[in-house]
Amino acid sequence: MSKDSQWVVGLNAVAAALEHDAAHVLEVLIEAGSQNPRATDIEQQARRLGIDVRKVSKQAMEGIAGGGTRHQGAAARYAAAPTLDENDLQDIVDRADGKALILVLDGVQDPHNLGACLRSAYAAGAHAVMIPKDKAVQVNATVRKTSAGAADRIPVVRVTNLARALKDLQQLNVWIYGIDGEATSRIYDTDLKGNVALVMGSEGEGMRRLTREHCDGIVAIPMPGQMESLNVSVAAGIALFEAVRQRVCA
Numbered sequence: 001m002s003k004d005s006q007w008v009v010g011l012n013a014v015a016a017a018l019e020h021d022a023a024h025v026l027e028v029l030i031e032a033g034s035q036n037p038r039a040t041d042i043e044q045q046a047r048r049l050g051i052d053v054r055k056v057s058k059q060a061m062e063g064i065a066g067g068g069t070r071h072q073g074a075a076a077r078y079a080a081a082p083t084l085d086e087n088d089l090q091d092i093v094d095r096a097d098g099k100a101l102i103l104v105l106d107g108v109q110d111p112h113n114l115g116a117c118l119r120s121a122y123a124a125g126a127h128a129v130m131i132p133k134d135k136a137v138q139v140n141a142t143v144r145k146t147s148a149g150a151a152d153r154i155p156v157v158r159v160t161n162l163a164r165a166l167k168d169l170q171q172l173n174v175w176i177y178g179i180d181g182e183a184t185s186r187i188y189d190t191d192l193k194g195n196v197a198l199v200m201g202s203e204g205e206g207m208r209r210l211t212r213e214h215c216d217g218i219v220a221i222p223m224p225g226q227m228e229s230l231n232v233s234v235a236a237g238i239a240l241f242e243a244v245r246q247r248v249c250a
């Protein structure tokens with residue numbers, strides 16, 4: 001596990017970090033000359049909390065945000081959640097006390113989709129999100145911003161070999177359900193109350209063959225309309241909250 005600091009950028013993401021997890025905010029950066037009242041609110045909030053605030057140039061802010069991410073004149077250096085790997089799975093499952101809810105993303109490419117999945121997983125009370133180390137988008141500034149702070153609060157487990165990690169989860173008594181629109185079984189007929197991992201496929205290809213082979217069951221979210229498939233983050237949200245519904249109603 002490595003513990004370092006990462007940048008959170010954008011007004012919503014910085015405000016969320018200050019509101020929910022100020023203890024992990026190391027410093028706040030505001031673009032010099034910003035007239036945005038929300039940036040002023042963030043600055044005042046940070047100062048009230050005793051967090052250092054620095055005024056920096058637009059160029060410095062753009063350098064931190066990286067290409068393609070709108071920083072909106074605010075950034076925060078955040079003591080990032082530790083990066084977890086396959087060795088942490090047992091601990092995560094043990095602590096969930098027979099009710100582990102784990103979201104597995106098999107090669108999601110789009111940072112906005114990963115951010116949205118992390119946000120939904122955190123909102124659903126999931127215990128972890130598992131992603132492959134290779135050939136998949138990793139947690140970056142765009143993901144952090146889209147996740148509205150969830151990226152730094154939910155454990156993200158990065159694994160070298162997803163199929164092997166699913167096998168490890170099975171040995172920890174976690175049921176692995178592939179979520180796939182082509183399946184003949186419905187998620188609504190599947191018991192998701194115990195230890196479960198919900199496996200989502202990637203945007204283009206869906207679940208890989210080897211991943212599919214490591215699932216205990218494959219289930220679909222029925223779509224009465226004519227669309228071919230749902231966006232992966234929408235499907236993940238529906239699947240996660242079906243598990244939540246079953247647990248709440250149990």
Ligand SMILES: C[S@@+](CC[C@H](N)C(=O)[O-])C[C@H]1O[C@@H](n2cnc3c(N)ncnc32)[C@H](O)[C@@H]1O
Pocket residue numbers: 179180181182199200201202203204205206207219220221222223228229230231232233235236
């Ligand atoms: C955009 S879809 C991938 C479509 C891809 N062409 C395929 O063949 O699977 C991305 C992921 O969202 C999930 N998904 C989308 N629609 C779904 C549905 N109706 N039921 C279950 N999962 C769905 C699946 O996990 C899928 O792999």
